[in-house]
Amino acid sequence: MLALTITISIIPSAYAQSNNEISIVSDTSTLADKAYDPNPLTINQDDTVTWTNKDFGIHTVTENQELFGSEDLRPDQTFDHTFDSSGTYYYHCKLHPTMTGKIFVN
Numbered sequence: 770m771l772a773l774t775i776t777i778s779i780i781p782s783a784y785a786q787s788n789n790e791i792s793i794v795s796d797t798s799t800l801a802d803k804a805y806d807p808n809p810l811t812i813n814q815d816d817t818v819t820w821t822n823k824d825f826g827i828h829t830v831t832e833n834q835e836l837f838g839s840e841d842l843r844p845d846q847t848f849d850h851t852f853d854s855s856g857t858y859y860y861h862c863k864l865h866p867t868m869t870g871k872i873f874v875n
């Protein structure tokens with residue numbers, strides 16, 4: 770008998786957690802839907818997103834229904850959120866409401 774062992778290494782993407790980075794870009798308060806980069810961002814359920822304020826001013830990450838949200842983020846400060854439910858999430862900056870972003874969670 771020939772014993773044949775096949776090892777298949779599959780990491781199902783649905784279960785692979787990854788970290789996702791979004792920057793609040795410089796001069797962002799006039800950039801509307803370009804203020805958060807990348808935007809929109811597509812992630813998987815249970816992924817964590819980290820926002821970093823790379824502007825010179827203070828901004829927030831505030832989900833439109835306040836399901837989650839940051840404190841005021843000073844330059845270089847970060848905010849993390851883990852998305853444990855699928856769906857589409859809309860967020861904005863409390864200080865500059867024209868700054869908007871969108872996350873698709875698969």
Ligand SMILES: [Cu+2]
Nearest residue numbers: 828862864865
């Ligand atoms: Cu802002």
